Amino acid sequence: MARIITVTSGKGGVGKTTTSASIATGLALRGHKTAVIDFDVGLRNLDLIMNCERRVVYDFVNVINQEANLTQALIKDKHCDNLWILPASQTRDKDALTKEGVERVLNELSERVDYIICDSPAGIEHGAFMAMYFADEAIVVTNPEVSSVRDSDRILGILQSKSRRSELEQEPIKEHLLLTRYNPERVAKGEMLGVQDVQEILSIELLGVIPESKAVLTASNQGIPVIHDDKSDAGQAYADAVARLLGETVEQRFIEAPKKGFLKRMFRGNT
Amino acid sequence: MTQAQNSASDQSTFRVRATFAPLTHLELTNFEPGRFERELEEKAQQAPMFFRESPLVLSLERLADPDLEIDFAQLLDICQRQGIKPIAIRGGNLVHQTAARGVGLLVLPANKPHSGAEPALEPAPKVEAPAAPEPAPARLTKLIDHPVRSGQQIYAAGADLIVTAPVSAGAELLADGHIHVYGPLRGRALAGVLGNTEARIFCRSLEAELVSIAGQYKISEDLQNGSEWRKSVQIMLREDRLVLEPI
Numbered sequence: 427m428a429r430i431i432t433v434t435s436g437k438g439g440v441g442k443t444t445t446s447a448s449i450a451t452g453l454a455l456r457g458h459k460t461a462v463i464d465f466d467v468g469l470r471n472l473d474l475i476m477n478c479e480r481r482v483v484y485d486f487v488n489v490i491n492q493e494a495n496l497t498q499a500l501i502k503d504k505h506c507d508n509l510w511i512l513p514a515s516q517t518r519d520k521d522a523l524t525k526e527g528v529e530r531v532l533n534e535l536s537e538r539v540d541y542i543i544c545d546s547p548a549g550i551e552h553g554a555f556m557a558m559y560f561a562d563e564a565i566v567v568t569n570p571e572v573s574s575v576r577d578s579d580r581i582l583g584i585l586q587s588k589s590r591r592s593e594l595e596q597e598p599i600k601e602h603l604l605l606t607r608y609n610p611e612r613v614a615k616g617e618m619l620g621v622q623d624v625q626e627i628l629s630i631e632l633l634g635v636i637p638e639s640k641a642v643l644t645a646s647n648q649g650i651p652v653i654h655d656d657k658s659d660a661g662q663a664y665a666d667a668v669a670r671l672l673g674e675t676v677e678q679r680f681i682e683a684p685k686k687g688f689l690k691r692m693f694r695g696n697t
Numbered sequence: 698m699t700q701a702q703n704s705a706s707d708q709s710t711f712r713v714r715a716t717f718a719p720l721t722h723l724e725l726t727n728f729e730p731g732r733f734e735r736e737l738e739e740k741a742q743q744a745p746m747f748f749r750e751s752p753l754v755l756s757l758e759r760l761a762d763p764d765l766e767i768d769f770a771q772l773l774d775i776c777q778r779q780g781i782k783p784i785a786i787r788g789g790n791l792v793h794q795t796a797a798r799g800v801g802l803l804v805l806p807a808n809k810p811h812s813g814a815e816p817a818l819e820p821a822p823k824v825e826a827p828a829a830p831e832p833a834p835a836r837l838t839k840l841i842d843h844p845v846r847s848g849q850q851i852y853a854a855g856a857d858l859i860v861t862a863p864v865s866a867g868a869e870l871l872a873d874g875h876i877h878v879y880g881p882l883r884g885r886a887l888a889g890v891l892g893n894t895e896a897r898i899f900c901r902s903l904e905a906e907l908v909s910i911a912g913q914y915k916i917s918e919d920l921q922n923g924s925e926w927r928k929s930v931q932i933m934l935r936e937d938r939l940v941l942e943p944i
Contacts, residue, residue, distance in 0.1 A: 583845075
Protein backbone atom coordinates (compact mmCIF):
# COMPACT_ATOMS: atom_id res chain seq x y z
CA MET A 427 0.00 0.00 0.00
CA ALA A 428 1.25 3.42 -0.94
CA ARG A 429 1.34 6.33 1.49
CA ILE A 430 -1.06 8.97 0.23
CA ILE A 431 0.26 12.47 0.93
CA THR A 432 -1.89 15.48 0.15
CA VAL A 433 -0.33 18.87 -0.48
CA THR A 434 -2.89 21.44 0.56
CA SER A 435 -3.23 24.98 1.89
CA GLY A 436 -6.67 26.51 1.56
CA LYS A 437 -5.23 29.70 0.14
CA GLY A 438 -4.14 29.92 -3.49
CA GLY A 439 -0.72 30.92 -4.76
CA VAL A 440 1.26 29.77 -1.73
CA GLY A 441 3.24 27.12 -3.56
CA LYS A 442 1.21 23.90 -3.50
CA THR A 443 2.03 22.81 -7.03
CA THR A 444 5.69 23.80 -6.70
CA THR A 445 5.81 21.78 -3.49
CA SER A 446 3.99 18.78 -4.98
CA ALA A 447 6.43 18.69 -7.89
CA SER A 448 9.51 19.00 -5.70
CA ILE A 449 8.42 16.60 -2.97
CA ALA A 450 7.36 13.98 -5.55
CA THR A 451 10.64 14.42 -7.40
CA GLY A 452 12.59 14.28 -4.15
CA LEU A 453 10.97 11.00 -3.14
CA ALA A 454 11.65 9.56 -6.59
CA LEU A 455 15.29 10.70 -6.46
CA ARG A 456 15.61 8.85 -3.15
CA GLY A 457 14.55 5.70 -4.98
CA HIS A 458 10.86 5.50 -4.02
CA LYS A 459 8.31 4.86 -6.72
CA THR A 460 6.11 7.91 -6.69
CA ALA A 461 3.04 9.19 -8.50
CA VAL A 462 1.84 12.77 -8.36
CA ILE A 463 -1.79 13.57 -9.16
CA ASP A 464 -3.10 16.98 -10.17
CA PHE A 465 -6.49 17.44 -8.50
CA ASP A 466 -6.89 20.96 -9.87
CA VAL A 467 -9.31 19.93 -12.59
CA GLY A 468 -10.01 22.82 -14.92
CA LEU A 469 -6.90 24.79 -13.95
CA ARG A 470 -4.18 22.25 -14.47
CA ASN A 471 -0.67 23.48 -13.73
CA LEU A 472 1.30 20.52 -12.53
CA ASP A 473 2.07 19.31 -16.05
CA LEU A 474 3.59 22.74 -16.81
CA ILE A 475 5.73 22.76 -13.68
CA MET A 476 6.85 19.21 -14.50
CA ASN A 477 7.30 20.07 -18.19
CA CYS A 478 5.14 17.31 -19.56
CA GLU A 479 2.17 19.27 -20.89
CA ARG A 480 2.92 18.32 -24.47
CA ARG A 481 2.71 14.65 -23.62
CA VAL A 482 -0.75 14.72 -22.03
CA VAL A 483 -3.15 12.45 -23.93
CA TYR A 484 -5.43 11.09 -21.24
CA ASP A 485 -5.96 12.62 -17.86
CA PHE A 486 -7.22 11.91 -14.33
CA VAL A 487 -10.89 12.45 -15.28
CA ASN A 488 -10.59 10.03 -18.21
CA VAL A 489 -9.36 7.38 -15.80
CA ILE A 490 -12.14 8.11 -13.32
CA ASN A 491 -14.71 7.82 -16.13
CA GLN A 492 -12.98 4.66 -17.35
CA GLU A 493 -12.37 6.17 -20.76
CA ALA A 494 -8.70 5.29 -20.38
CA ASN A 495 -6.74 3.03 -18.10
CA LEU A 496 -4.11 4.17 -15.64
CA THR A 497 -1.19 2.99 -17.76
CA GLN A 498 -2.37 5.14 -20.67
CA ALA A 499 -2.83 8.24 -18.55
CA LEU A 500 0.31 8.12 -16.38
CA ILE A 501 3.15 10.17 -17.80
CA LYS A 502 6.66 9.04 -17.01
CA ASP A 503 8.84 11.89 -15.79
CA LYS A 504 11.74 12.80 -18.06
CA HIS A 505 14.07 14.04 -15.35
CA CYS A 506 14.12 11.09 -13.03
CA ASP A 507 13.14 7.46 -12.75
CA ASN A 508 10.46 6.20 -10.39
CA LEU A 509 8.20 9.19 -11.03
CA TRP A 510 4.86 9.37 -12.82
CA ILE A 511 2.45 12.24 -13.29
CA LEU A 512 -1.30 11.94 -13.55
CA PRO A 513 -2.43 15.26 -15.05
CA ALA A 514 -5.72 17.01 -14.48
CA SER A 515 -8.24 17.68 -17.20
CA GLN A 516 -8.33 21.20 -18.56
CA THR A 517 -11.79 20.91 -20.07
CA ARG A 518 -13.83 19.56 -17.18
CA ASP A 519 -14.77 20.89 -13.80
CA LYS A 520 -14.22 19.51 -10.35
CA ASP A 521 -17.57 17.73 -10.14
CA ALA A 522 -16.01 15.16 -12.46
CA LEU A 523 -14.12 13.92 -9.40
CA THR A 524 -16.40 11.36 -7.78
CA LYS A 525 -15.52 9.82 -4.45
CA GLU A 526 -15.83 6.29 -5.84
CA GLY A 527 -13.82 7.17 -8.94
CA VAL A 528 -11.01 8.82 -6.96
CA GLU A 529 -10.90 5.91 -4.55
CA ARG A 530 -10.66 3.38 -7.35
CA VAL A 531 -7.80 5.27 -9.05
CA LEU A 532 -5.93 5.66 -5.74
CA ASN A 533 -6.36 1.96 -4.95
CA GLU A 534 -5.09 0.94 -8.35
CA LEU A 535 -2.16 3.36 -8.12
CA SER A 536 -1.37 2.12 -4.61
CA GLU A 537 -0.41 -1.24 -6.02
CA ARG A 538 2.15 0.29 -8.36
CA VAL A 539 3.93 2.92 -6.28
CA ASP A 540 5.20 3.65 -2.77
CA TYR A 541 4.02 7.25 -2.53
CA ILE A 542 1.08 9.11 -4.02
CA ILE A 543 1.28 12.89 -3.86
CA CYS A 544 -2.06 14.65 -4.32
CA ASP A 545 -1.73 18.25 -5.49
CA SER A 546 -4.83 19.92 -4.07
CA PRO A 547 -6.56 22.90 -5.63
CA ALA A 548 -6.99 26.03 -3.52
CA GLY A 549 -10.18 26.56 -1.55
CA ILE A 550 -12.19 24.21 0.58
CA GLU A 551 -14.62 23.08 -2.08
CA HIS A 552 -15.13 19.74 -3.75
CA GLY A 553 -11.75 19.51 -5.50
CA ALA A 554 -9.78 20.24 -2.35
CA PHE A 555 -12.02 17.88 -0.39
CA MET A 556 -11.43 15.05 -2.85
CA ALA A 557 -7.67 15.62 -2.71
CA MET A 558 -7.59 15.31 1.06
CA TYR A 559 -10.30 12.77 1.79
CA PHE A 560 -8.18 9.63 1.27
CA ALA A 561 -4.92 11.07 2.62
CA ASP A 562 -2.66 9.37 5.16
CA GLU A 563 -0.54 12.46 5.58
CA ALA A 564 -0.92 16.10 4.67
CA ILE A 565 1.64 18.74 3.90
CA VAL A 566 0.05 22.07 4.71
CA VAL A 567 1.78 24.73 2.65
CA THR A 568 1.68 28.11 4.37
CA ASN A 569 3.12 31.53 3.63
CA PRO A 570 4.25 33.58 6.60
CA GLU A 571 1.31 35.95 6.54
CA VAL A 572 -1.91 36.02 8.53
CA SER A 573 -4.48 35.15 5.88
CA SER A 574 -2.49 32.14 4.69
CA VAL A 575 -2.05 30.95 8.27
CA ARG A 576 -5.77 31.36 8.95
CA ASP A 577 -6.67 29.34 5.84
CA SER A 578 -4.20 26.63 6.79
CA ASP A 579 -5.80 26.42 10.20
CA ARG A 580 -9.18 25.98 8.54
CA ILE A 581 -7.81 23.22 6.32
CA LEU A 582 -6.30 21.46 9.34
CA GLY A 583 -9.74 21.45 10.95
CA ILE A 584 -11.30 19.91 7.85
CA LEU A 585 -8.51 17.31 7.61
CA GLN A 586 -9.30 16.18 11.14
CA SER A 587 -13.06 16.13 10.77
CA LYS A 588 -13.99 15.24 7.20
CA SER A 589 -11.34 12.82 5.97
CA ARG A 590 -11.79 9.10 5.52
CA ARG A 591 -9.51 8.46 8.48
CA SER A 592 -11.69 10.60 10.73
CA GLU A 593 -14.90 9.02 9.45
CA LEU A 594 -13.56 5.51 10.05
CA GLU A 595 -12.14 6.67 13.40
CA GLN A 596 -8.68 5.56 12.37
CA GLU A 597 -5.44 7.17 13.42
CA PRO A 598 -5.75 10.81 12.30
CA ILE A 599 -4.01 12.21 9.22
CA LYS A 600 -0.41 13.07 10.01
CA GLU A 601 0.03 16.81 9.52
CA HIS A 602 3.19 18.57 8.39
CA LEU A 603 3.74 22.29 8.17
CA LEU A 604 5.76 23.56 5.23
CA LEU A 605 6.46 27.27 5.39
CA THR A 606 7.19 28.63 1.92
CA ARG A 607 8.33 32.01 0.55
CA TYR A 608 10.09 32.64 3.84
CA ASN A 609 12.26 35.71 4.05
CA PRO A 610 14.33 35.82 7.26
CA GLU A 611 15.40 39.43 6.69
CA ARG A 612 11.80 40.59 6.53
CA VAL A 613 10.98 38.49 9.60
CA ALA A 614 13.82 40.19 11.45
CA LYS A 615 12.38 43.58 10.47
CA GLY A 616 8.97 42.50 11.73
CA GLU A 617 7.38 42.64 8.29
CA MET A 618 6.66 38.93 8.13
CA LEU A 619 5.51 36.30 10.61
CA GLY A 620 8.36 34.20 11.95
CA VAL A 621 8.52 30.39 12.05
CA GLN A 622 7.71 30.40 15.74
CA ASP A 623 4.70 32.67 15.29
CA VAL A 624 3.23 30.40 12.65
CA GLN A 625 4.00 27.25 14.59
CA GLU A 626 2.44 28.70 17.71
CA ILE A 627 -0.78 29.41 15.87
CA LEU A 628 -0.99 26.12 13.98
CA SER A 629 0.72 23.90 16.56
CA ILE A 630 1.78 21.16 14.16
CA GLU A 631 5.15 19.65 13.42
CA LEU A 632 7.41 21.65 11.07
CA LEU A 633 8.44 19.76 7.95
CA GLY A 634 10.55 22.55 6.58
CA VAL A 635 11.03 26.17 5.67
CA ILE A 636 11.48 27.03 2.00
CA PRO A 637 13.13 30.41 1.59
CA GLU A 638 11.84 32.97 -0.86
CA SER A 639 14.10 32.36 -3.83
CA LYS A 640 14.50 33.40 -7.44
CA ALA A 641 15.33 29.80 -8.18
CA VAL A 642 11.68 28.82 -7.64
CA LEU A 643 10.33 31.04 -10.42
CA THR A 644 13.15 30.10 -12.77
CA ALA A 645 12.50 26.43 -12.15
CA SER A 646 8.75 26.81 -12.72
CA ASN A 647 9.27 28.58 -16.00
CA GLN A 648 11.74 25.95 -17.18
CA GLY A 649 9.49 23.11 -16.07
CA ILE A 650 12.14 21.58 -13.87
CA PRO A 651 11.12 21.11 -10.22
CA VAL A 652 13.34 23.34 -8.07
CA ILE A 653 14.61 20.37 -6.02
CA HIS A 654 16.77 19.47 -9.05
CA ASP A 655 18.59 22.78 -8.53
CA ASP A 656 20.73 21.55 -5.65
CA LYS A 657 22.82 24.72 -5.69
CA SER A 658 19.82 26.84 -4.74
CA ASP A 659 18.65 27.39 -1.17
CA ALA A 660 15.07 26.47 -2.12
CA GLY A 661 16.22 23.25 -3.78
CA GLN A 662 18.23 22.27 -0.69
CA ALA A 663 15.35 23.18 1.59
CA TYR A 664 13.02 20.86 -0.35
CA ALA A 665 15.62 18.07 -0.19
CA ASP A 666 15.74 18.53 3.59
CA ALA A 667 11.94 18.40 3.75
CA VAL A 668 11.88 15.15 1.78
CA ALA A 669 14.46 13.66 4.15
CA ARG A 670 12.30 14.63 7.13
CA LEU A 671 9.25 13.17 5.43
CA LEU A 672 11.18 9.90 5.22
CA GLY A 673 11.78 10.05 8.96
CA GLU A 674 15.32 11.43 8.98
CA THR A 675 16.37 14.09 11.45
CA VAL A 676 17.70 17.09 9.59
CA GLU A 677 18.39 20.40 11.26
CA GLN A 678 16.28 23.33 10.06
CA ARG A 679 18.14 25.73 7.78
CA PHE A 680 17.21 29.02 6.12
CA ILE A 681 15.39 30.25 9.23
CA GLU A 682 17.94 32.85 10.31
CA ALA A 683 18.89 35.87 8.22
CA PRO A 684 22.43 35.34 6.92
CA LYS A 685 25.00 37.39 8.82
CA LYS A 686 26.82 39.93 6.74
CA GLY A 687 30.26 38.46 7.51
CA PHE A 688 32.50 37.15 4.71
CA LEU A 689 33.35 33.88 6.48
CA LYS A 690 29.70 33.19 7.29
CA ARG A 691 28.81 33.51 3.64
CA MET A 692 31.62 31.13 2.68
CA PHE A 693 30.38 28.52 5.12
CA ARG A 694 26.76 28.90 4.16
CA GLY A 695 27.57 27.84 0.64
CA ASN A 696 29.04 24.59 1.91
CA THR A 697 26.53 23.53 4.50
CA MET B 698 -34.30 39.98 30.79
CA THR B 699 -33.23 42.68 33.24
CA GLN B 700 -36.67 44.17 33.05
CA ALA B 701 -38.33 40.88 33.79
CA GLN B 702 -36.14 40.38 36.84
CA ASN B 703 -36.92 43.82 38.17
CA SER B 704 -40.65 43.50 37.84
CA ALA B 705 -40.52 40.09 39.47
CA SER B 706 -38.68 41.50 42.47
CA ASP B 707 -41.21 44.33 42.70
CA GLN B 708 -44.13 41.96 43.09
CA SER B 709 -42.72 39.42 45.50
CA THR B 710 -40.99 39.82 48.84
CA PHE B 711 -39.12 36.56 48.50
CA ARG B 712 -37.95 34.05 46.03
CA VAL B 713 -37.60 30.35 46.43
CA ARG B 714 -34.20 28.89 45.76
CA ALA B 715 -33.01 25.34 46.17
CA THR B 716 -29.61 25.35 47.80
CA PHE B 717 -27.54 22.84 49.66
CA ALA B 718 -26.35 23.48 53.18
CA PRO B 719 -24.39 20.93 55.16
CA LEU B 720 -26.38 19.13 57.84
CA THR B 721 -24.61 17.54 60.74
CA HIS B 722 -26.03 14.18 61.70
CA LEU B 723 -25.91 12.84 65.21
CA GLU B 724 -26.33 9.12 64.94
CA LEU B 725 -27.78 7.58 68.09
CA THR B 726 -27.01 3.99 68.88
CA ASN B 727 -28.61 4.15 72.27
CA PHE B 728 -30.21 6.74 74.51
CA GLU B 729 -29.53 6.86 78.23
CA PRO B 730 -30.05 10.49 79.29
CA GLY B 731 -27.19 10.67 81.78
CA ARG B 732 -24.59 9.06 79.59
CA PHE B 733 -25.80 10.94 76.52
CA GLU B 734 -25.39 14.30 78.27
CA ARG B 735 -21.88 13.41 79.49
CA GLU B 736 -20.73 12.33 76.07
CA LEU B 737 -22.33 15.27 74.35
CA GLU B 738 -20.67 17.66 76.74
CA GLU B 739 -17.30 16.11 76.02
CA LYS B 740 -17.82 16.37 72.25
CA ALA B 741 -19.03 19.95 72.49
CA GLN B 742 -15.96 20.90 74.50
CA GLN B 743 -13.63 19.26 72.02
CA ALA B 744 -15.08 21.25 69.14
CA PRO B 745 -17.13 24.11 70.51
CA MET B 746 -17.52 25.80 67.14
CA PHE B 747 -18.53 22.67 65.33
CA PHE B 748 -22.03 22.40 66.79
CA ARG B 749 -22.76 26.07 67.31
CA GLU B 750 -25.33 27.62 64.99
CA SER B 751 -25.37 24.59 62.82
CA PRO B 752 -28.54 22.65 62.15
CA LEU B 753 -28.36 19.13 63.52
CA VAL B 754 -30.25 16.05 62.48
CA LEU B 755 -30.75 13.23 64.96
CA SER B 756 -30.43 10.03 63.07
CA LEU B 757 -32.25 7.04 64.56
CA GLU B 758 -31.22 4.65 61.84
CA ARG B 759 -28.35 3.15 63.81
CA LEU B 760 -30.22 2.45 67.00
CA ALA B 761 -29.11 -0.84 68.48
CA ASP B 762 -32.70 -1.43 69.46
CA PRO B 763 -34.86 0.11 66.72
CA ASP B 764 -37.86 0.28 69.02
CA LEU B 765 -36.02 1.95 71.87
CA GLU B 766 -38.18 4.40 73.79
CA ILE B 767 -36.86 7.94 73.56
CA ASP B 768 -38.02 10.94 75.55
CA PHE B 769 -37.55 13.61 72.92
CA ALA B 770 -38.38 16.48 75.27
CA GLN B 771 -35.60 15.37 77.58
CA LEU B 772 -33.25 14.85 74.65
CA LEU B 773 -33.90 18.37 73.39
CA ASP B 774 -33.27 19.79 76.85
CA ILE B 775 -29.90 18.09 77.00
CA CYS B 776 -28.97 19.35 73.56
CA GLN B 777 -30.05 22.85 74.39
CA ARG B 778 -27.84 22.92 77.47
CA GLN B 779 -24.87 22.21 75.21
CA GLY B 780 -25.90 24.92 72.76
CA ILE B 781 -26.96 22.42 70.13
CA LYS B 782 -30.11 22.84 68.10
CA PRO B 783 -31.63 19.69 66.59
CA ILE B 784 -34.06 20.51 63.78
CA ALA B 785 -35.14 17.06 62.67
CA ILE B 786 -34.92 13.36 63.17
CA ARG B 787 -34.11 10.96 60.41
CA GLY B 788 -35.65 7.49 60.33
CA GLY B 789 -37.00 5.94 63.46
CA ASN B 790 -40.23 4.03 63.96
CA LEU B 791 -43.73 5.48 63.96
CA VAL B 792 -43.67 6.10 67.71
CA HIS B 793 -40.39 8.05 67.41
CA GLN B 794 -41.73 10.09 64.54
CA THR B 795 -44.99 11.01 66.29
CA ALA B 796 -43.11 11.96 69.45
CA ALA B 797 -40.58 14.02 67.49
CA ARG B 798 -43.31 15.95 65.71
CA GLY B 799 -44.84 16.56 69.11
CA VAL B 800 -41.77 18.53 70.23
CA GLY B 801 -41.52 20.47 67.00
CA LEU B 802 -38.92 18.39 65.16
CA LEU B 803 -39.16 17.66 61.47
CA VAL B 804 -39.16 14.08 60.31
CA LEU B 805 -36.85 13.27 57.44
CA PRO B 806 -37.14 10.01 55.55
CA ALA B 807 -34.53 7.39 56.30
CA ASN B 808 -31.50 7.32 54.05
CA LYS B 809 -31.50 4.71 51.34
CA PRO B 810 -29.25 1.83 52.31
CA HIS B 811 -26.46 2.85 49.90
CA SER B 812 -26.65 6.60 50.10
CA GLY B 813 -23.20 6.83 51.56
CA ALA B 814 -24.15 6.83 55.23
CA GLU B 815 -22.17 4.45 57.33
CA PRO B 816 -24.17 1.35 58.15
CA ALA B 817 -22.63 1.22 61.60
CA LEU B 818 -20.28 3.31 63.67
CA GLU B 819 -17.49 0.88 62.89
CA PRO B 820 -16.22 1.07 59.33
CA ALA B 821 -17.89 -1.71 57.39
CA PRO B 822 -16.24 -2.15 54.02
CA LYS B 823 -18.71 -4.78 52.87
CA VAL B 824 -21.38 -2.13 52.53
CA GLU B 825 -18.94 0.56 51.37
CA ALA B 826 -17.97 -1.52 48.37
CA PRO B 827 -21.37 -1.61 46.66
CA ALA B 828 -21.67 2.11 47.28
CA ALA B 829 -18.71 2.83 45.03
CA PRO B 830 -20.13 1.85 41.61
CA GLU B 831 -22.99 4.30 41.88
CA PRO B 832 -21.65 7.52 40.37
CA ALA B 833 -22.64 10.82 41.85
CA PRO B 834 -25.12 12.56 39.57
CA ALA B 835 -22.33 14.87 38.40
CA ARG B 836 -22.87 17.24 35.50
CA LEU B 837 -21.46 15.99 32.24
CA THR B 838 -18.33 17.61 30.90
CA LYS B 839 -17.21 17.62 27.31
CA LEU B 840 -13.46 17.23 26.94
CA ILE B 841 -11.61 18.22 23.76
CA ASP B 842 -7.91 17.36 23.68
CA HIS B 843 -7.05 18.38 20.13
CA PRO B 844 -6.72 21.90 18.67
CA VAL B 845 -10.00 23.54 17.74
CA ARG B 846 -9.37 25.02 14.30
CA SER B 847 -10.74 27.96 12.41
CA GLY B 848 -14.23 27.16 11.14
CA GLN B 849 -14.88 24.47 13.74
CA GLN B 850 -17.63 24.80 16.29
CA ILE B 851 -17.92 22.80 19.47
CA TYR B 852 -21.05 22.83 21.59
CA ALA B 853 -21.24 21.23 25.02
CA ALA B 854 -25.01 20.85 25.35
CA GLY B 855 -26.12 20.87 28.96
CA ALA B 856 -22.52 20.54 30.02
CA ASP B 857 -19.22 22.22 30.77
CA LEU B 858 -16.54 22.29 28.11
CA ILE B 859 -12.84 21.70 28.69
CA VAL B 860 -10.32 22.23 25.89
CA THR B 861 -6.76 21.23 26.66
CA ALA B 862 -5.38 22.47 23.31
CA PRO B 863 -5.28 25.80 21.47
CA VAL B 864 -8.50 27.33 20.16
CA SER B 865 -7.74 29.09 16.89
CA ALA B 866 -9.06 32.39 15.66
CA GLY B 867 -12.22 31.63 13.71
CA ALA B 868 -13.16 28.69 15.95
CA GLU B 869 -16.18 28.81 18.23
CA LEU B 870 -16.78 27.20 21.61
CA LEU B 871 -20.28 27.03 23.04
CA ALA B 872 -21.37 25.56 26.34
CA ASP B 873 -24.46 25.64 28.51
CA GLY B 874 -22.10 25.55 31.48
CA HIS B 875 -18.55 26.77 32.06
CA ILE B 876 -15.76 26.82 29.49
CA HIS B 877 -12.15 26.03 30.40
CA VAL B 878 -9.38 26.49 27.85
CA TYR B 879 -5.85 25.40 28.70
CA GLY B 880 -4.25 26.36 25.38
CA PRO B 881 -4.38 29.93 24.09
CA LEU B 882 -7.97 31.05 23.52
CA ARG B 883 -7.92 32.88 20.19
CA GLY B 884 -11.40 32.11 18.89
CA ARG B 885 -14.82 32.78 20.35
CA ALA B 886 -16.04 31.37 23.64
CA LEU B 887 -19.69 31.56 24.64
CA ALA B 888 -20.59 30.13 28.03
CA GLY B 889 -24.09 29.80 29.47
CA VAL B 890 -25.62 30.04 26.01
CA LEU B 891 -29.04 29.00 27.31
CA GLY B 892 -28.99 31.89 29.75
CA ASN B 893 -27.09 30.46 32.71
CA THR B 894 -25.72 33.64 34.25
CA GLU B 895 -23.62 31.65 36.72
CA ALA B 896 -21.48 30.22 33.90
CA ARG B 897 -17.87 31.34 33.64
CA ILE B 898 -15.02 31.19 31.19
CA PHE B 899 -11.55 30.23 32.40
CA CYS B 900 -8.52 30.51 30.17
CA ARG B 901 -4.74 30.41 30.39
CA SER B 902 -4.14 33.04 27.73
CA LEU B 903 -6.94 35.39 26.74
CA GLU B 904 -6.53 36.26 23.07
CA ALA B 905 -10.16 35.75 22.15
CA GLU B 906 -12.13 37.30 19.32
CA LEU B 907 -15.18 37.32 21.52
CA VAL B 908 -16.19 36.11 24.95
CA SER B 909 -19.79 35.87 26.06
CA ILE B 910 -21.71 34.73 29.10
CA ALA B 911 -25.47 34.32 28.87
CA GLY B 912 -25.58 36.73 25.96
CA GLN B 913 -23.43 39.50 27.46
CA TYR B 914 -20.31 39.78 25.35
CA LYS B 915 -17.03 41.57 24.82
CA ILE B 916 -15.16 41.63 21.55
CA SER B 917 -11.45 41.44 20.92
CA GLU B 918 -11.11 45.20 20.56
CA ASP B 919 -12.42 45.76 24.11
CA LEU B 920 -10.40 42.88 25.51
CA GLN B 921 -7.11 44.02 23.99
CA ASN B 922 -7.37 47.37 25.74
CA GLY B 923 -7.56 45.68 29.14
CA SER B 924 -4.66 44.47 31.20
CA GLU B 925 -5.92 40.88 31.02
CA TRP B 926 -4.96 40.38 27.38
CA ARG B 927 -2.81 37.26 26.93
CA LYS B 928 -3.17 36.62 30.67
CA SER B 929 -4.70 33.87 32.70
CA VAL B 930 -8.20 35.04 33.58
CA GLN B 931 -11.67 34.02 34.56
CA ILE B 932 -14.62 35.80 33.08
CA MET B 933 -17.95 35.98 34.88
CA LEU B 934 -21.14 37.95 34.96
CA ARG B 935 -21.67 40.39 37.78
CA GLU B 936 -24.80 42.53 37.78
CA ASP B 937 -25.26 41.93 34.09
CA ARG B 938 -21.74 43.03 33.26
CA LEU B 939 -18.84 40.90 32.15
CA VAL B 940 -16.04 40.98 34.67
CA LEU B 941 -12.51 39.78 34.01
CA GLU B 942 -10.42 38.64 36.93
CA PRO B 943 -6.85 37.38 36.87
CA ILE B 944 -6.35 33.84 38.14
